[in-house]
Amino acid sequence: MSLEFNYKEKPYQRKDRLADKIRKILTTILRENYNPNGLGLMTITSVEMSSDLRLAKVYVSFINNKKSVSIFVKELNSKIKVYKYQVAQKWHAKFMPNIEFFYDDSLKNAEKINKLMKNINE
Secondary structure, three states, X not given: OOOOOOHHHOOOOHHHHHHHHHHHHHHHHHHHHOOOOOOOEEEEXXXXXXXXXXXXXXXXXXXXXXXXXXXXXXXXXXXXXXXXXXXXXXXXOOOOOXXXXXXXXXXHHHXXXXXXXXXXXX
16 A cells, blocks of 8 residues: 555645735735725735746626726725735745736626526516
């Protein structure tokens, strides 16, 4: 009986650990430093790292906002250098990945599906 460990079958890959770390750091930074007028509740829903760990796609969702979602995403992306610098201060890896913000509309889609399901059941 051999006890071999296959590194490719790890349940939690390095890119997932780094994505989770970026999500936690950015959540703290944005909670303390980003509060424009008209913003309701902003949530970082997920962070996806590229396979080479050079790009972090940060997906955000908004609830009860008074302005267009695209305005908030543009504001976040316009301040990307500031956020990247702040993340790098708390980041302990060989290099700092580039960060891009994207709107995550999965909550909106889930809400539409729930409404459709209710209409079908009625």
